Amino acid sequence: MGEFELIRKHFLPVAQTVPAAALVLGPGDDCAIQRVPAQHELVFSIDTMVEGVHFPNSYPADRLAWRALAAAASDLAAMGADPVCFTLAVTLPAAEEPWLSAFSRGLAAASQAFGLALAGGDTTRGPLTVTLQVHGVVPVGQALRRDGAQAGDLICVSGTLGDAGAALDYLATDEPTPDQSAVLARYHRPRPRLALGRSLIGRASAAIDVSDGLLADLQHLLDASAVGATVEPSKIPLSPALRHLKGEQALRYALYTGDDYELCVTLAPANWQALPDREREALTVIGTVESARGLRLQGDTGAAGDTGGFDHFRRDS
Template sequence: MPLSEFDLIYQFFSSLGRGPGVVLGVGDDCALLQVPEGEQLATSMDTVVAGVHFPEDGFPEDIGFRAIAAAASDLAAMGARPLGMTLALTVPEADDLWLRTCSEGVAAAVSAFDLPLVGGDTTRGPLSITVQVFGSVPAGKALLRSGAQVGDQLCVSGTQGDAAAALLVLSGDWPGSHEAAEYLEQRYYRPSARLALGQSLLGVATSAIDISDGLLADAGHIAAASGVKLKIDPALLPLSPALRSYPDQDQALRWALAGGDDYELCFTLPAEAELPPLCTRIGEVVAGEGVDCGLDPGDAGGYRHF
């Protein structure tokens, strides 16, 4: 007999809902979360669709992890501490093996991001996953896109362009080493939502955003919201050894500027502020509007959903 919706939830996901902010998790009509006194609720939602946001033949555990990491990255960009998440899973059929392995990826993300799964939904249809995350942030202290000031440093975490380069790996066209290919594929499927960094930037950074649609596109959101211009020095962009090994370094630079899905943070700091570990200053905030990288990176509009 096929598993019912409630059987699916209980069998594969009901054990993942424990956390200090969870009063009541899976099993009732609503979950109950406790927001600490003096803090505000931060919430965001992301949907990923097979064949659009991830390959249809990807490993289920990687698909599950990646969907949650992408949503958790929004909490990181606000400096929020995770409280919990809900997950809506649409699948063509109740495939026990697929669901079991997907739940392993979800469990890994719950552990990696301290993000309990407190509820969700399952339905039949084309494969897609919707994740809604909840976090808390001290009242009035959330990192916003609108606070960048002329004279600030422009910074990023981690390395840029890896996920975009990974698409070449997934298509079987990567010309480099097996080790580089493995690294890039890991960066695509297992991104690190920079939650600890976001929280450490509270009261320090003047603005922040996560890099999901591409550095130039997402930096443009900061520029527009803050009413300033962001100048990026391409020579300062942090590239991984895997990306530096690609024969066409002009293409590698385009991936770093316009590729998406790295889920690193782009943020601005006052000129005198100390740069956090594993972060790089890539430019500055000046008067004007838009983003200037001094190059023509081709289609720099970033990922477009429509």
């Protein structure tokens, strides 16, 4: 199958999955054209996934497509953005029909679930690599950023943490138990917190998505805001499945492993109290922002030390 036939057969149908009024021109020309509404700003982010680094060799194509778009869309959630569209670049060892059919099927499902229209992209030959750039919009000056946390703010996380990291231990399991299936679902089909991110505009002082590990990502937020924090490990939300599978080690998975794509946000106490019930139920308070730099775990004698997390260029990642 040639490159243009591949695009016509497998990716143009994906572009028709989500209608986007803001997308003036989609696939088929030299560039796509996106309309940005008045009094809004364009936000965009790009993510790359490489076989053997970000996903296992021979990973199912439909799951890869979902995970890749979810990971990219999670950055929009962390900014409080309304999702609009994405571009896709795929490098393939070969144009294999079954793989392409499964990949485009997973991509269409994720596109519809996240409200992101395929605007265009590129295909080439080489080691399996998937790169997506996502676009969204936010009202002018209202994007959630990492640099707004203030001393006294509460630190909150959405959902539960550590499940996707634990799932790595069971990817090769032929007949997973119910608990193993629960954490595997978090790895295979993450759900970026797009609606929650949008609802926190004007309420949260800072935000980041948990992609590389809670402590690592929280440290990024604290560095950007020039503040420190104390986190209470006993308050970190853990799923029953993770507790059953990992016992005393469950907390370590929640602190140091990534791929959960939950949100970590800071809010002034008054804003926390004023949150609607739905948002309060989605978040758990796990600590407090402090003026003294450094990230401390309550009960430890000092700082958290190495916050871990995924780093492409660190040998132990």
